[in-house]
Amino acid sequence: MVPTTSLLLLLGLALLAPGLSADQCVLTGWWINDLGSDMTIGALSSNGEFTGTFHTAVMTPTKDIKASPLVGIQHTKTQPTFGFTVNWNYTESTTVFTGQCFVDTEGKEILKVTWLLQSHVNSIKDNWKATKVGADTFTRRAEVME
Numbered sequence: 770m771v772p773t774t775s776l777l778l779l780l781g782l783a784l785l786a787p788g789l790s791a792d793q794c795v796l797t798g799w800w801i802n803d804l805g806s807d808m809t810i811g812a813l814s815s816n817g818e819f820t821g822t823f824h825t826a827v828m829t830p831t832k833d834i835k836a837s838p839l840v841g842i843q844h845t846k847t848q849p850t851f852g853f854t855v856n857w858n859y860t861e862s863t864t865v866f867t868g869q870c871f872v873d874t875e876g877k878e879i880l881k882v883t884w885l886l887q888s889h890v891n892s893i894k895d896n897w898k899a900t901k902v903g904a905d906t907f908t909r910r911a912e913v914m915e
């Protein structure tokens with residue numbers, strides 16, 4: 770049990786570590802936020818563009834958690850700012866996230882993010898109540914969870 774977990778952790782670190790210097794941060798990888806939602810971000814293109822998937826833990830009943838696609842772009846210098854859009858594919862709503870990746874004194878990456886959710890409404894007269902704003906913190910997901 771322990772050796773398997775350690776092996777997976779080492780494998781994960783080996784996959785994530787290339788190219789990381791002291792306070793560089795690359796969004797590629799697996800992240801979880803303070804509400805238990807998680808996202809997986811693929812490799813960056815040469816100009817910092819990426820795609821991925823986002824699983825929300827809060828927008829649907831737990832049994833219905835579904836993945837939705839995300840697309841974004843990040844700067845590629847130290848402690849970069851970034852933005853991405855999640856196109857929820859089980860509702861007609863859209864969320865944009867923007868934030869910065871910080872590296873703490875122990876070298877741990879943390880994403881501080883602000884989001885805007887535009888909920889689909891049936892007519893322009895309902896638009897006044899269609900937008901929500903919030904904040905999230907993401908950390909790297911360190912081990913494989915079911």
Ligand SMILES: *[C@@H]1O[C@H](CO)[C@@H](O)[C@H](O)[C@H]1NC(C)=O
Nearest residue numbers: 821822823836837838839858
């Ligand atoms: C929604 O997006 C996810 C992640 O990209 C994908 O796996 C899934 O097939 C999509 N579902 C629908 C109904 O389009």
